[in-house]
Amino acid sequence: xxxxxxxxxxxxxxxFLKLSVWGGAALAVGAGASTxxxxxxxxxxxxxxxxxxxxxxxxxxxxxxxxxLGGGLEAVDGAGPDQALQAFDRLLQGGTDGQRGQLFQLxxxxxxxxxxxxxxxxxxxxxxxxxxxxxxxxxxxxxxxGGFPKLAFKGLTQPIVMAWYxxxxxxxxxxxxxxxxxxxxTASA
Amino acid sequence: xxxxxxxxxxxxxxxxxxAGEKWNLIDGATVSDDRTLEADVVxxxxxxxxxxxxxxxxxxxxxxxxxxxxxxTSSRDFNLNEGDAxxxxxxxxxxxxxxxxxxxxxxxxxxxxTTVVNWTSSFRTPKETLNHWRERFGVDNTSRADLDPYFxxxxxxxxxxxxxxxxxxxxxxxxxxxxxxxxxxxxxPRNVRGCWNIGYCGMGCPTNAKQSMLVTTLPAAxxxxxxxIHSARADKLVHDGTRVSAVQVTPLNHDRNPxxxxxxxxxxxIIAAGGGIQTPALLLRSEVPDxxxxxxxxxxxxVTSFAFGRYDREIAPYYGAPQSLHSDQFTFTGxxxxxxxYKLEMMPLHPGLTGALLGGFGEQAREHITALPNTAASIAxxxxxxxxxxxxxxxxxxxxxEPVLDYPVTDYLLxxxxxxxxSQVEMQFAAGARAVRPGHIRAPFYTSWAQAREAMADLSYQxxxxxxxxxxxxGGCPMGDKDRGLVDAQGRYRHLExxxxxxxxxxxxxxxxxxxxxxxxxxxxxxxxxxxxLRA
Numbered sequence: 001x002x003x004x005x006x007x008x009x010x011x012x013x014x015x016f017l018k019l020s021v022w023g024g025a026a027l028a029v030g031a032g033a034s035t036x037x038x039x040x041x042x043x044x045x046x047x048x049x050x051x052x053x054x055x056x057x058x059x060x061x062x063x064x065x066x067x068x069l070g071g072g073l074e075a076v077d078g079a080g081p082d083q084a085l086q087a088f089d090r091l092l093q094g095g096t097d098g099q100r101g102q103l104f105q106l107x108x109x110x111x112x113x114x115x116x117x118x119x120x121x122x123x124x125x126x127x128x129x130x131x132x133x134x135x136x137x138x139x140x141x142x143x144x145x146g147g148f149p150k151l152a153f154k155g156l157t158q159p160i161v162m163a164w165y166x167x168x169x170x171x172x173x174x175x176x177x178x179x180x181x182x183x184x185x186t187a188s189a
Numbered sequence: 190x191x192x193x194x195x196x197x198x199x200x201x202x203x204x205x206x207x208a209g210e211k212w213n214l215i216d217g218a219t220v221s222d223d224r225t226l227e228a229d230v231v232x233x234x235x236x237x238x239x240x241x242x243x244x245x246x247x248x249x250x251x252x253x254x255x256x257x258x259x260x261x262t263s264s265r266d267f268n269l270n271e272g273d274a275x276x277x278x279x280x281x282x283x284x285x286x287x288x289x290x291x292x293x294x295x296x297x298x299x300x301x302x303t304t305v306v307n308w309t310s311s312f313r314t315p316k317e318t319l320n321h322w323r324e325r326f327g328v329d330n331t332s333r334a335d336l337d338p339y340f341x342x343x344x345x346x347x348x349x350x351x352x353x354x355x356x357x358x359x360x361x362x363x364x365x366x367x368x369x370x371x372x373x374x375x376x377x378p379r380n381v382r383g384c385w386n387i388g389y390c391g392m393g394c395p396t397n398a399k400q401s402m403l404v405t406t407l408p409a410a411x412x413x414x415x416x417x418i419h420s421a422r423a424d425k426l427v428h429d430g431t432r433v434s435a436v437q438v439t440p441l442n443h444d445r446n447p448x449x450x451x452x453x454x455x456x457x458x459i460i461a462a463g464g465g466i467q468t469p470a471l472l473l474r475s476e477v478p479d480x481x482x483x484x485x486x487x488x489x490x491x492v493t494s495f496a497f498g499r500y501d502r503e504i505a506p507y508y509g510a511p512q513s514l515h516s517d518q519f520t521f522t523g524x525x526x527x528x529x530x531y532k533l534e535m536m537p538l539h540p541g542l543t544g545a546l547l548g549g550f551g552e553q554a555r556e557h558i559t560a561l562p563n564t565a566a567s568i569a570x571x572x573x574x575x576x577x578x579x580x581x582x583x584x585x586x587x588x589x590x591e592p593v594l595d596y597p598v599t600d601y602l603l604x605x606x607x608x609x610x611x612s613q614v615e616m617q618f619a620a621g622a623r624a625v626r627p628g629h630i631r632a633p634f635y636t637s638w639a640q641a642r643e644a645m646a647d648l649s650y651q652x653x654x655x656x657x658x659x660x661x662x663x664g665g666c667p668m669g670d671k672d673r674g675l676v677d678a679q680g681r682y683r684h685l686e687x688x689x690x691x692x693x694x695x696x697x698x699x700x701x702x703x704x705x706x707x708x709x710x711x712x713x714x715x716x717x718x719x720x721x722x723l724r725a
Binding site: 067068069070071072087090091092093094095096097098099135138139142147150151154155157158159161162163164165166167168170171173174175176177178179180181182183 | 272282283541551558589
């Protein structure tokens with residue numbers, strides 16, 4: 001087969017990877033990749049209380065947490081979107097600069113109305129959508145058969161869901177009783 | 190209901206207690222001044238290849254320095270918290286993926302490498318694989334007869350024996366399903382001594398039952414006088430095109446950022462043992478002589494598909510030895526180099542990894558994950574690299590020098606993914622599953638094999654439709670004759686006279702079995718020969 005095409009995805013693989021993945025996508029929606037997508041966590045720097053996520057990321061992602069986790073947040077006493085974002089930020093601490101840079105490029109891309117339209121089927125910023133609309137947005141995005149939206153959905157939602165359920169509190173809501181106790185203390189959060 | 194959450198694990202002897210006082214240990218995070226260290230041999234990486242080599246060379250009286258990018262953590266630190274484990278013990282915090290995002294890669298990043306977090310399955314390299322290497326790549330003197338003495342030695346040293354306790358309910362799916370279907374299955378040999386059977390191999394063994402490099406070869410090497418510098422990244426080999434004169438190392442602080450110092454390691458013999466991805470990346474950053482442009486090419490993954498079964502009875506897939514039974518029904522069915530073959534195993538499920546692998550969102554994803562206690566997860570490890578349409582991936586460098594693996598998901602591989610999903614779904618129904626879901630973003634839980642077989646024919650099998658993973662990175666610096674190999678069968682790099690590669694990156698293809706024992710045996714053979722030459 002022609003290895004320059006991701007099978008059936010309709011994405012030209014070589015063109016897709018020529019720039020960074022998300023930078024290429026920005027060009028496709030008409031954004032200036034070099035100026036808009038810094039992909040750098042230190043610019044403008046992390047939000048207060050975070051090591052990696054920036055203010056604009058927190059604002060972008062906060063409304064998505066509850067519909068994405070579908071009852072997983074509410075199952076933990078006193079937990080809300082910010083706890084999920086904090087968990088995501090802690091997961092990112094294990095990553096590398098290059099890898100986080102890719103994520104920030106995707107998040108920068110999702111700040112653009114045209115990109116949101118292309119990827120999620122809606123122009124509106126997530127902050128301006130109600131719960132029902134956000135569920136529709138996620139459903140539309142998850143069912144989008146375009147190679148790029150599929151990659152974006154996996155690239156963003158997989159680590160967020162993983163980050164939430166690695167927390168002991170959320171882990172226990174799955175029916176998992178938790179790990180044995182090591183040493184004299186208890187496992188940290 | 191199984192519940193180990195009140196089990197207390199304490200008073201476990203840890204070989205690294207007081208390591209800073211009894212051994213030559215340097216924590217890179219504390220190094221703020223430039224320094225140069227000298228030895229007979231520098232070994233880059235402390236996983237399966239580096240650990241075995243360090244013990245053998247140290248025992249031969251050679252002065253060894255080990256350098257490791259991960260931090261030193263040991264049983265005292267392993268708290269069985271899934272998030273802490275990913276952050277501290279895995280490459281890229283367990284979020285490593287191939288360049289186009291299609292394949293997730295679990296690989297260790299700590300003193301002891303992946304041996305600290307693997308699931309303990311220990312197989313000798315299949316004869317079919319070694320024969321293929323001889324015929325197709327000119328790898329000589331590496332038959333099973335050549336390697337068996339070294340496999341035997343490592344099996345004895347690491348307590349490798351078929352698991353004697355009953356399989357947990359998750360692994361029992363293999364036995365029940367395969368027996369009903371008349372398929373092959375057998376017990377997995379594991380590298381454990383006095384295993385508590387709790388199921389946390391992937392988070393660092395808290396009881397030191399797992400005979401990883403962390404508690405076997407590395408303490409032996411330290412006791413024999415080796416020096417370990419951890420939290421220190423080997424950035425470049427300094428060379429003149431014929432010999433390596435030094436390794437340039439960047440010490441890292443607790444956030445894995447450079448401390449600002451540079452450590453220079455000098456030795457007449459250098460061993461690269463960073464494993465697949467890291468060793469080729471080091472060679473690429475170093476711009477080593479590579480006349481045919483082979484460094485980093487032909488990197489293989491045992492690309493793995495998944496299937497989830499729901500059972501009426503409790504499975505508790507988070508507890509118990511994570512892998513104890515396997516099936517070779519489909520491993521070599523199509524011959525060595527025909528349509529891709531796959532080995533069937535099970536994987537342990539803890540909530541975080543489960544959430545990531547199940548995918549989806551919202552109420553449905555929540556319903557799936559809250560069925561965790563009754564969920565089993567099978568995996569199929571595809572043997573990549575044996576067919577011309579399976580060229581594997583290529584290690585590339587990001588602008589900042591970090592490696593990234595470009596691994597195109599080919600139609601050849603997707604055909605294997607499709608067949609392997611059918612096999613897994615059939616096996617899980619035969620094992621008594623009430624519902625089974627193949628790992629596919631559009632597939633629901635099917636309620637019968639007949640329904641699944643029909644519906645799965647309508648699914649598309651494309652990259653990103655089928656979630657794929659890997660826990661076995663191999664190749665990128667292959668053994669072979671001078672026309673086909675970057676290193677010879679003794680692990681000597683063909684284009685730099687004092688550089689050796691002793692790790693999984695030397696495999697010319699994938700293996701068809703979990704790789705740790707193959708790396709141990711081959712490294713033991715080659716390190717023994719090297720020690721003899723260096724002492725002569």
